[in-house]
Amino acid sequence: MSADKSLQRLPGSEDPTAEFLSLLAHELRNPLAPIGHAANVLRMLSGDERQGKWLDVIDRHVAHLARLVEELVDGARVQRQQVTLRKQWVDIAEIGREALEAFQPRIDALRQHLVAQLPAGSIRMECDPVRLRQVMDNLLDNAVTHALEGGTVELTIDRQGDALMIRVRDNGVGIAPEAIAHIFNVFSAATFGAETHANRLGVGLAITRSLVELHGGTITAASQGIGRGSTFLVRLPTSTPPPEALVSRFPSMHKTASTRILIVDDNADAAEALCTLLSLEGHVVKQAHTANDALYAVTAFDPAVVLLDIDLPDLSGYEVARRLRARVGHERLRIVALTAFGSARARARGQSAGFDEYLVKPVALDVLERALVLPEKGLEPGNSPER
Known part of the structure; x- marks a missing residue:
């Protein structure tokens, strides 16, 4: 699909740059999905x-490319203050694991070498679980990159008083004293040295600070200098959860x-790669390539x-969902968006069209399997938070 064609399909944008980045992300995400599914098959x-061993290499680089795409889009959102949170009560230890x-x-x-110190029990707090996971991912990605081969990466999560503490430490390349003050700026990767960031955008830490x-929290960076490693410390305010707060992020499900x-x-x-993958998982799967x-x-x-x-050639997926929702006898049909469009506007349109879940390509197999699980009767399915 060309960018010109996409722009014609998505009129009314008040921010051409954001619209272009959204369309660019769509085009980059699309080929990553079949690559990842084919590797799993x-x-x-x-x-x-x-x-x-080589399939693991494919998986790692698909994940890396997907992370770069998300950094590209999120970097633009952060600069325009367009990031929103969808808070719920969750177990922080679960997210860390x-x-x-x-x-x-x-x-x-x-x-x-990985050193992990997670709480034995649960620590519940009200947050956006997808965005908080993104904070941990960004800090771990930063630590793994800088620890280099054979190094040590540490993750510690604990509660001190009314604050949640997330500490990520590595013993790698370290940060120059003069760079500490600028480490959370966009394109801060340059302050670490080009040799370790030739393939990085340098916006991950800026996004992390914004999230x-x-x-309502703070993040600080510390290092004793070049070659002495670095430590990032996140402090988040906590409060006492109400009695009805769920321990698990996921509602009770019934899986066939x-x-x-x-x-x-x-x-x-x-379609073929995903069909084969889900068939191997034991599901009965069919394909269709047009809306009709x-x-x-x-x-x-x-x-x-x-x-x-x-993005289908005859009708949009939104229109297909609306038509299916209008049919008698399909009230229990679970409709999951699986798309490369990940903007807040696209998600809002998906919710109004009647999607039960909204997934952005490429999707990990465990995430996809959770989306396939049918909620128990009487539960209302929810949309996945914006990434």
């Missing part, structure tokens, strides 16, 4: 450890052994879940 089909699990393959590949401050899933995507490679084919397939195939792209 190969991993499930092959027991060869040598092949698994998820972040460590995601970084473990990269840490292992670099033969680094921490939106939560096999789910009937319809994938709607005009990118044949993306999708509307017919819902009647003929009777899926429990529809994974629906937004």
Whole structure:
């Protein structure tokens, strides 16, 4: 899809730069999805450890490219003060464990040593769980990058009084004393030395500071100098959760052994890779590549879940969702957006169109599996927070 065509489909933008970055992100995300799904398919089909090693390489670099795309878009949002929070009561220790699990393959590949000190119990606080996970991801990414091969990365999460403390430390390249004051500025990567940041945008720490401050917290950086490592400390205010606050981020779910899933995507490679992956997971899966084919397939195939792209050649995914919601007999149909459009405006349109969940490509398999789970009767499904 060309940028000109996309601009014609998304009129009324008051910020051409933000609109261009959104469209650019869409075009960059789209090819990452089938690459990631294809790697997962190969991993499930092959027991060869040598092949698994190179599939891990693909996974790490898909994740890295996806992170660069998000930094590109979030950097523009931060500068325009367009980042919003969707707060809920969550277990911070759970978020920390998820972040460590995601970084473990990269840490292992670099033969680094991970030291984690997480609370034995839960620490509940009201925050945006996606954005707080992004804070941890950015700090861990920074530490893993600077610790270099064979180094040590530490993550500590604890509560001190009425404050939550998140500390990330590495023993790597360190920060020059004169650079500390500018470390959270956009393009601050240059202050660490070009040799370790040739492939980085230098906006991750700026985004991190903005997200921490939106939560009412502070972040500081410390280092004893070049070659002496660095420490980043986040302080976030906490309060006593109400009795009805949930411990888990996810509502009670009922999962069937096999789910009937319809994938709607005009990118044949993306649809085929995801179809194969979900079939190997034990689901019954069909594909459609146009909106009209999708509307017919819902009647003929009777899926429990529809994974629906937004940018289709005949009708938009929004219109497909609206039409499906208007049909009698499909009230329990779960409609999940699986798209490369990740802006707040696109998400708002998805919510009004009737999507149960909104996922932005590329999506990790565990995240996708959670989106497929059907809520127990009587629960209202919720939209995933903006990334």
